[in-house]
Amino acid sequence: MKTLKKAFIISFIFNFIALSLFGFLIYNKGGISYLADKAAQLPELVQRTWLNNSSKNTVSIPPVSEKPLNLTTIKLNTPEMDKGRPLMQVLKERKSERSYADQPLSLQDLSNLLWAADGITRADGRRTAPSARNMQQFDIYIVMKNGIYVYAPISNELIPIVEGDYRKNAGLDAYVAAAPVNLIYVADLAKLKGTTDENAKILLANLDVGFIAENVALFCTSEGFASVPRLSIDKDTLSKILKLRPEQKIILATTVGYRK
Ligand SMILES: Cc1cc2nc3c(=O)[nH]c(=O)nc-3n(C[C@H](O)[C@H](O)[C@H](O)COP(=O)(O)O)c2cc1C
Incomplete structure (x- = not known):
């Protein structure tokens, strides 16, 4: 009994020291944001391995073998959190604009745009956009030149998913092909657990996408970019180009660019 008590006390002291040390190290390095940064460094391959699980924070993408050979993964910049104009002003000014300068978005602007759309804000992987039951079923595809x-x-x-200029396939309206960026919001219905009813799943996707699209619209207004949300998409053709699985559904798009 005495030995057991001794072992318990030693184990308690050891755990206390180890936890305090761990806490101190994390605190020293910047706390939760340090852990979030570390999580952000998970390599692409891990994300691809998780693909088949269709679970939260995984990206629903084709396997590595189908990766286009001449395009490489683009490391995005850290989003600039100190940007943005007063929300009430942005709400007043938001509007759909369909004319774009013939100029690609800078890497920083693209990084800020995507984070604003549906980036990670918390250590548990939650996003800038809310999602019903936190199912996070959306992937954002970016169609560029x-x-x-x-x-x-x-x-x-x-x-990278496909190489080549598919901007004319990103939508039915003429302005789409002239814009530097088209965001395509794709719901992976396999991530929507708890129901097998396809209509219920599509309804949830339709609701959730509005939050992502509005994040994009407000960000674009705040930055002085032109943007328009779009339903006019040839979904069948684009689904083939994006190599989507049957459970992956194109729900909406936003065309984005610098103002002319
Ligand atoms: C769900 C949805 C789908 C839309 N689809 C298109 C579209 O396919 N093509 C387009 O030019 N504009 C589209 N729009 C933009 C609307 O035409 C626009 O929001 C509306 O005219 C109001 O103008 P505003 O956005 O400047 O307030 C869409 C907007 C929403 C919310």
């Missing part, structure tokens, strides 16, 4: 990428929020990267 050189190819199509998917946003990987954990690693803060753009993962």
